[in-house]
Structures are given as C-alpha cells and as structure tokens.
Amino acid sequence: MAYKVIARKFRPQTFKEVIGQKHVTQTLKNAIRDGRIGHAFLFTGERGVGKTSVARILAKALNCHSGPAVEPCGTCVSCIEITEGISIDVHEIDGASNTGVDDIRVLRENVRYMPSRERYKIYIIDEVHMLSTSAFNALLKTLEEPPEHVIFIFATTEPHKLPDTIISRCLRFDFKRIPAKEIAEHLENIARNENVSISRQGLLLIARESDGSMRDAQTILERAISYCGGEVGDSDLEELLGHIDRQLIYRIMEAVLSEDAQGCMDGLAEVYEFGVDLKQFYYGFLELLRDLMMVEAVNDTSKLVDLADEDLKKLKNFSTRISLDDLRRCFRLWFSSEGEIVRSAFPEIVLEVCLLEMVYIKRSIPLDEILSRIDGLRKQIEGSNDASVSITQSFQAREENREDFKREKKADRVPYAGKAAQNDEGAFLAFVSEKHPSIASILEQGNIEMCGDSVLRIEFPAGSFFVDKIKEVETEKKLRKICDEFFQKEVKISIVATNEEKNLNDRDEKELVKKKALENPIIQKVVKTFNGKIVDISTDV
Numbered sequence: 391m392a393y394k395v396i397a398r399k400f401r402p403q404t405f406k407e408v409i410g411q412k413h414v415t416q417t418l419k420n421a422i423r424d425g426r427i428g429h430a431f432l433f434t435g436e437r438g439v440g441k442t443s444v445a446r447i448l449a450k451a452l453n454c455h456s457g458p459a460v461e462p463c464g465t466c467v468s469c470i471e472i473t474e475g476i477s478i479d480v481h482e483i484d485g486a487s488n489t490g491v492d493d494i495r496v497l498r499e500n501v502r503y504m505p506s507r508e509r510y511k512i513y514i515i516d517e518v519h520m521l522s523t524s525a526f527n528a529l530l531k532t533l534e535e536p537p538e539h540v541i542f543i544f545a546t547t548e549p550h551k552l553p554d555t556i557i558s559r560c561l562r563f564d565f566k567r568i569p570a571k572e573i574a575e576h577l578e579n580i581a582r583n584e585n586v587s588i589s590r591q592g593l594l595l596i597a598r599e600s601d602g603s604m605r606d607a608q609t610i611l612e613r614a615i616s617y618c619g620g621e622v623g624d625s626d627l628e629e630l631l632g633h634i635d636r637q638l639i640y641r642i643m644e645a646v647l648s649e650d651a652q653g654c655m656d657g658l659a660e661v662y663e664f665g666v667d668l669k670q671f672y673y674g675f676l677e678l679l680r681d682l683m684m685v686e687a688v689n690d691t692s693k694l695v696d697l698a699d700e701d702l703k704k705l706k707n708f709s710t711r712i713s714l715d716d717l718r719r720c721f722r723l724w725f726s727s728e729g730e731i732v733r734s735a736f737p738e739i740v741l742e743v744c745l746l747e748m749v750y751i752k753r754s755i756p757l758d759e760i761l762s763r764i765d766g767l768r769k770q771i772e773g774s775n776d777a778s779v780s781i782t783q784s785f786q787a788r789e790e791n792r793e794d795f796k797r798e799k800k801a802d803r804v805p806y807a808g809k810a811a812q813n814d815e816g817a818f819l820a821f822v823s824e825k826h827p828s829i830a831s832i833l834e835q836g837n838i839e840m841c842g843d844s845v846l847r848i849e850f851p852a853g854s855f856f857v858d859k860i861k862e863v864e865t866e867k868k869l870r871k872i873c874d875e876f877f878q879k880e881v882k883i884s885i886v887a888t889n890e891e892k893n894l895n896d897r898d899e900k901e902l903v904k905k906k907a908l909e910n911p912i913i914q915k916v917v918k919t920f921n922g923k924i925v926d927i928s929t930d931v
Contacts, residue, residue: 397608400580402443403473404461405451409576409604410568411440417563418444419460422451427458428561430533430542432518434549435565438605441545444565445514446472448543449480453508468508479508485517485546491524498532501540510541518544519551526553533559567602570594570696576604577611581622586615588622591698595624598696599631634666634674640704643678646720646748647711654745658738668737672728678705679721685709686717720748815839818846821876826868832856846873847884857887 402408405415414433421427431448433441450462450469462469471477483497497513505511515521521529533542533556544560546552574593581588588611596614600607610631618626628635638657645653661671684694685702686709695702712720727744731737815838823830836850850857859865866883873881908924917924 395609396580396584396612397605400583400608402440402447403450403464405444405447406461408440408444408447410572411444411565414444414563414565418448418451422458423460425458427452427541429536429540430560431544432549432552432557432560432562433543433545433565434562435547436567436601436603437547438600438603438607439565439568440604441565442514442516445543445545446480449477449510449512449514452510452512452541453477453479458509477508479505479510480512480514482514482516485515485520489520489522489525491522491528494521494525494528498528501532501537505539509539511539512541512543514543514545516545517547518556519546519548523553526556530555530559568604569602569693570597570600573597573600573602573604573607577607580608580611584615586620586622588614588627589624591701592622592624592627594696594698595627595631634661634664634671636674636701639671639674639678642675642745643682643708646745647708649749651746651749654749655742658741658745662738668741669731672724672731672737672741676721676724676728679717679724681705682708683714683717683721686712686714716751719751723747723751818876822869822872825872825875829860829865829869829872832860832865841884844880845882845884847886849886849888852887854887857885860885 405419408415431445433445435441447462450464450472451460452458453468453472454462455466455468456463464470464473468477472480475482488494501511501513503511536542542560544556549557549562571594574590574597577588577593577596578590581593592614596607596610599610614622614627614630617630625635638660642654642657645651645657658671662668681695681697682705684691685705688694691702695705697705709717724744727740730740734740819830819833819838822833833848835854835856836848839847839849841847848860850860860869870883873883908927913924
C-alpha cells in the first residue's frame, strides 16, 4: 500500500476530531440536529486550520445513510466515497483553476439535476476568492435561490476579496488559528501512533513554527521524522528549522540580569559563530522579552505564553530579578532597534550596543526620578537670594510674571497703564499662551518690548521664518485682537527683523552672558547632580 503522509493520514473524519474549532463544529452539529440546514456556507480562515476538512465532514453528515447525522458514521457507502473523494454527488472544485464565467455556467446547468444517489448534491469550492467578477455575477442568482437538493460550501483564506453580494447569501464561519498547546497535544498523539520519540519542548517548537496551522505543523513533523528517524532531538529540530538554541538565548538573558557585559558579548559571539541569522536571533530574544513581561505582569499566562513547564519556571525565576519598569525599558529599547538591524550592513554591532545598554539599564535614572530631581532643583533656584546671577533672575522673573498674571486674571485684571513696566512683556506672553498657544510659540522665538505706552515691538533675527509667519493676515488679525483685550486700548504693533550689523555688535555681549552662565553656581550644581555636560548655551532669553 502506498505511503500516506501524516497530514492526510490523520485528517479529521468527524466533527469531534476537529482541533481548535469548536465554535464552528458545535454550531454545525446543532443546525443538523434541528434541521436548520442552510443552502450556502462560507468557511474563512488561515491555511491549514480545517476549512476543507470540516466541509467534507459536513458533506458526509448531510448525506450519511443514517442521517442527516450529527456525526457521520464513516462506514456507509456515502461516507466512504466522500472520504476517498470519489462521490458522484459531492463535487470539490478548485476555485483557482475554474475562475471563468463558462465554468460557472456549466455548474448552473448541473445543479438543476437531482442527485444520482445521495440526499444532497454538494459543491465544495476551495479558494473561492479566485473566481472572476463575471463568474461571481453568474453565480449570484443560483446561490440566492438554489434547488432544494443543492448545497454550496465555499472556503477561502481571503474573504475580503469576495463581493458583499456573495457573502450576504452565505452562512459565514470564521476559523481561528489553532493554539500552540492544542497543536502540540495533537502532534503528541500522532508521534505516539507513529512510534516516534520527541520531547514536549520539541512539539511546542513545531507548534510555534506552524503559526496556528495544523497542516503546517504536521508537515514539519513529517520533515523532522524523515531527518531524524524515530528519535527527534531538540537540537536536531532546531537545526532543521534554522532556529537558535533557546538555551543560548536564556544564557544571554542571564548575563543581562547579572549585569555581565562579557557574558553577553560571549553569547552573541557564539550566535554569530554558529552561523545563525542575526535577525532570527533578534526576533527570538524579542519573543523572550515579551514572554517575560507577560509572566511578570499577568497572573494567568496559560493563554498568553506557549512554553514548556521547565521554560516557564525559568522565566518566573528571571522575573524575580528585574522590575517591571526596567523590563519594559529593555523591551522598548530592543523593539525600537528592529529597523536598524534589518537595514544595517553590520547588524551584529547594533545587537552588541543594544545588549550593552540593557546590561547597564538598571544604572540609568528612571524618568520619574529625573523629574523629581529637576523639581527639587527648581525649588532651590526659586528660593535662591543670589541677585548677582542674571540668568537666575531672568528665569525667576519670567515665572513670577506668569504667576502674577494668573492671579490678576482671577481678580479681574486691571488696565495696562496700572502695571509695573518690568512685568508687561512677561504677563503679555502668558496671556497670549492661554488665548492662542500657537501664536505664543511664535512670539517666544523673538523679543517682545514695550516702547512707551502705545507701541508693542516684536523683534526677530534677520531672515527668521517667524517674521513671515507673524505677518500672515490671519495671525496678525488674531494678535491685534489679543492686544486690544490685554491692554484695553489701541496699541501699535511693530514687527522688525534685526540686521546683520546689530547681530555683530551683540556677539561680545552674548559671550559675556555665556561666561556668566558657566560660572553660575546653580548651573554647576545641576551639571554635577546629573553627571552631565553643557553642550550649548542659548542667549535668546
């Protein structure tokens, strides 16, 4: 007898043998039991999840000599012929090979005739989305009002390509990807029947590789048996699939948690020496970080993490040695490097840098702590009595102006003429920020100065983009309205750009300001606290 591959040999023959699609099989069984059998069914889902198998089982259940039966007997002539694909009343049509309108016309002619022997004449059209538009149009009328003895079963991996007019005439069933644990359990039964020895870890590896497709998983198992014989080892399976040894990934993770930079680099060098695709290592380590986050953040990981008990135990051990915040930062760092690794001509360098950053991530200061320190320094600056430091005074003055303005606004702001001259510009800018933040962001790029009581001078550097921006008709109109509301009288707005000569004259003054800033004890304390350095000093205050 000719050899039959695993995918065909262990194909489900009854509804109860179907793996991972209980929501479909139970609904179909209930419909058969209650006599509520539709004239057209649409099965959608990824490849290898059981669409065609369920279509055949449904055909057997409807035409079974002891039925229609909730479960086909599998022993009558009808069941045997449908199983072997030789039934004259059950037609399996490949949509990819019969795409034209002429093929559908032939089908329309044939459906008028009664079944030769069975209860129903059933048409199973696989990959139905491959039919042409004209073929779908030709099928519409027959599909909507077929003879009582005809049932259509459509199967497709791409339901979005079907016309809505077809979908609306069918009972639709969406097949899900099969969970890795259910695939592994089914493969374990197959291996037992085939007298093949394979570990639980190896079965889970095959299940994860199949991406929810039972047929793909069975095909991989077939390859593994052909490669290894009756003893399928984990290392042989990883070599066959081109996977990196998971234990090596665990060793690198162990080095990260131990802040062992040398161990990380040695592990990565081992990956490189083995000839493993570095992109595959990247995705393997990304999956480990994801699983580790699930273990640490979620109480019940049974539906989230597909790992053997031994691997799950190792991850739980890892989770006790790193905080969720640090783990989240590691994940974001690793995840954000995908583009560089995929495009880079030297992905190993990118991986080395990422691993080193993760090794020292515990030593970096969390954002919350940085903000807390900044807040503490800000309070020290606000409480400082050092009047000789101009940059500190400028900062305090601007903040005080904003606070003064807020208090004045609550107490019904007084007219402009009654304000202290040194506070006008700051209070005005705070007022603009509340009314029109976008205009305030433009004004902050220049200098605002009151010239007398009736001229507001807005100055920008020569050639600045913001000069044209503030002069736009709509923007200038809004600014004038804000001025009228703030000053409570008509004020002339003068928008000017500094010339090059003025810029040259200001350089000496700016250098003096920079020098004072560098000698400022508050600035020196900030640099020392954060162990940083001053990159640039802006004098546009």
